[in-house]
Amino acid sequence: MKFLFCENILKPNTVDEAFIEEYACAIKNGFGILFYNFEKKSTTHIKKNDKMETIIYRGWMMKPIEYRKMYNDLLSKNYRLINNPTEFQNCHYLLDSLKFIEKYTPKTIYQKIENKNSINELLERAKIFDGKALMVKDYVKSEKHYWDTACYVENSKDTKKLTETIHNLIELRENDFNKGIVIREFIELKNLAKHSKSNMPLSEEYRLFFYKNELLCVFDYWEEGEYQFEHPHIKAFEQIAKTIESNFFTMDIAKDTNGNFIIIELGDGQVSGIPEKGDKNLIYRAIKER
Ligand SMILES: Nc1ncnc2c1ncn2[C@@H]1O[C@H](COP(=O)(O)OP(=O)(O)O)[C@@H](O)[C@H]1O
Ligand SMILES: [Mg+2]
Missing domain, CATH: 3.40.50 (Rossmann fold)
Incomplete structure (x- = not known):
């Protein structure tokens, strides 16, 4: 190969x-x-x-x-x-991933941005969050390093702040902007630290790589937080992975404050980064051994 x-x-x-x-x-x-x-x-x-x-x-x-x-x-x-274009998009666009992970990931709505009205429609639909905290991104990526201005919104009823956050996100993503806006309920995660530059909370989070729907390897996600924990019980996620229509993908999972793991997002395995401290050889060795 x-x-x-x-x-x-x-x-x-x-x-x-x-x-x-x-x-x-x-x-x-x-x-x-x-x-x-x-x-x-x-x-x-x-x-x-x-x-x-x-x-x-x-x-x-x-x-x-x-x-x-x-x-x-x-x-x-x-x-x-290894992935055809549909399989690629299944894990690259959050809305396409939802059909596999909706039950295990925070409540999510999305809206393609086509004209001035698109954002108003989205704001209208965001009423279902009823005052909860939100996280905003496009179909693929967030601007998480601009956490307070282009990513996190403390109260979904604060329409002014939500609108500003969406506009800031679109501006920062520039040409990389992927089609539309995704709004998700923010779930309190078990915090390890705050990011030294952006103030983004760093939680206990893992990136799992799957090849042909089997677990290849597990990486600690953040470089900064100290992981003093055992790797999570990932058996449940291995079962979910079997239903995902992609031959090579990642699944990011995080621990909430009740100690339960949720799925944050999926990614196509070909374009998902290996965390900086992670042993890059793990993936290559594991694929060779299959
Ligand atoms: N719904 C959520 N609730 C709580 N924290 C979240 C939520 N979504 C994302 N996060 C946190 O924000 C980080 C960035 O979000 P993510 O959706 O992975 O964006 P990106 O695609 O830019 O990596 C995640 O790694 C996680 O720590
Ligand atoms: Mg991510």
Whole structure:
């Protein structure tokens, strides 16, 4: 099997610096390497393979429309990415993930932003939160490092604050903005610390990687908090993972103040980061062993 990494734009045929460690792990475990030109969204350096082969991308996030193009370009060269475009979007867009995780994740509403009225419609629908605290993001990402201004809203009835937060989020996401706004009930999590720069609460949170619906490995999520805990009982989440239509994905789970774990979000395994302190080799070794 081969891994497809983003190419270093300054030095063709070498890996983007952000993925140097992972690239070394892929090689160490005997995987072949291909490069994707992320800036040009191009696979032109890749020669046609003799026969169809499954490959895994590890690189920067991209929009579903870009993923579809990459997927089809590669298919024409006899390489099939581990997730087809639908499987990619299942874990990349929170609204698509909801059909698998709705029961295990905070109450969520979403609205595509198409015109001036879209935000008003969303504000209207946000009344169901009835004064609860909220967390705001787009279909894919939050601006969690601007916690107090573009992410967290203490009282859903504070329409002024909620509107400002949505506008700040859209402005900060700029060209990366993914289609629409997601509003979620904020659940008090078991706090470990506050982020030193952004004031964001750091909770006991884990990132689980699943490959072919089986658990590959578990990472502590934050670099700052001290995890003095055992890894959570993840059996229940392994069961949920079996129902998720994706061959490679992550599931972020966090402990609430009652000690129960909830799902925060899913991510496509090809574009989910490995926490900085995490051992990058875990994933590559585990995939090799399958
Ligand atoms: N509904 C929620 N209730 C409480 N905390 C949350 C909630 N959603 C997210 N968080 C916290 O905020 C962080 C960022 O949210 P997340 O949805 O993962 O955004 P991003 O896609 O930017 O990573 C999470 O890692 C978690 O600690
Ligand atoms: Mg996250």
